[in-house]
Amino acid sequence: MTYQEKKSIMSLVSAVVIFGSFCLYMYPQFPGNGLESLETFRFWGSFVFSLLVVSIIAHIIINIVFNIVYRITTGEKEPTFEDELDNIINLRATRNSFFVFILGFLLAMGSLLIFQPSQMMFIILITFGFMSDVTGSVTRLYHYRRGV
Amino acid sequence: MGKSLVGNHIRKLRFNHDEMTQQQLADKVGVTRQTIVALEKGNYSPSLELAFRIAHSFDLPLEEVFFYGDTIEK
Numbered sequence: 531m532t533y534q535e536k537k538s539i540m541s542l543v544s545a546v547v548i549f550g551s552f553c554l555y556m557y558p559q560f561p562g563n564g565l566e567s568l569e570t571f572r573f574w575g576s577f578v579f580s581l582l583v584v585s586i587i588a589h590i591i592i593n594i595v596f597n598i599v600y601r602i603t604t605g606e607k608e609p610t611f612e613d614e615l616d617n618i619i620n621l622r623a624t625r626n627s628f629f630v631f632i633l634g635f636l637l638a639m640g641s642l643l644i645f646q647p648s649q650m651m652f653i654i655l656i657t658f659g660f661m662s663d664v665t666g667s668v669t670r671l672y673h674y675r676r677g678v
Numbered sequence: 679m680g681k682s683l684v685g686n687h688i689r690k691l692r693f694n695h696d697e698m699t700q701q702q703l704a705d706k707v708g709v710t711r712q713t714i715v716a717l718e719k720g721n722y723s724p725s726l727e728l729a730f731r732i733a734h735s736f737d738l739p740l741e742e743v744f745f746y747g748d749t750i751e752k
Contacts, residue, residue: 532711532712532715533712534710534712609710609711609712611710612710613708613709613710613713614709614713614724614725614728615709615710615712615713615716615722616710616712616713674712676721677682677716677719677720677721677722678716678721678722678723
C-alpha cells in the first residue's frame with residue numbers, strides 16, 4: 531500500500547474518531563431548556579466553532595505522528611510535493627465533497643421550509659459537513675487504489 | 679474506473695535501462711513514485727507533458743513508449 535493510500539485511510543479514520551468523540555463530549559452540554567432559546571443557538575454556534583478548531587489541531591497532530599510512524603516503519607520519506615495525479619484526485623475528492631455538503635445545505639434549508647425546529651437544521655448541516663469530509667477521503671482512497 | 683486506453687512500455691524500458699527503479703524514474707520526470715506505479719498498472723493516462731518527459735528520459739520518441747488502445751500489447 532502506498533503512502534497516499536495509507537494517508538487516505540488515516541484521514542478517514544481520524545475524521546470519524548474526531549467527530550465521534552467530539553459529539554460524545556458535547557452531548558451532555560446540550561441545553562435542556564426551550565428548543566428555540568438563545569442558549570440553544572449559542573450552543574450550536576460554539577459546537578461548530580469548537581469542532582472546527584479541534585479538528586484542525588487534531589488533524590495537524592495526527593498528520594505529524596503519521597509521517598513519523600511512516601518513516602520509521604517503511605524507511606521511506608513521504609512525498610514532499612503533489613504531482614498531476616495527486617491534483618486530479620484532489621480535484622475529484624473536492625468535487626464529491628462539495629456535492630455532499632451542498633446536498634446537506636439544501637436539506638437543512640428544506641427542513642426549515644417544512645417547519646422543523648432550527649436544531650434540526652444545525653444537525654443536518656453538521657452531519658453533512660462530516661459526511662462531506664468522509665466522502666473526500668473515500669474518493670481519494672478509491673482513486674489511488676483504482677486509478678483515474 | 680476502467681483501465682486506461684493509453685498503454686505504455688515503461689516497465690520494460692526501465693528494465694532495459696540498467697534496471698532503473700520506479701523512484702529513479704519518478705525523480706527524473708518530476709512526479710511521485712505512486713504516479714509511476716499507476717502508469718505501469720495502466721490506471722492512469724499521463725498528461726502530454728508528462729508523457730514527453732518520460733519518453734525523453736528514455737531517449738525515445740513518444741510512440742515508442744506509449745501506445746493507444748487498439749494496439750495494446752498482450
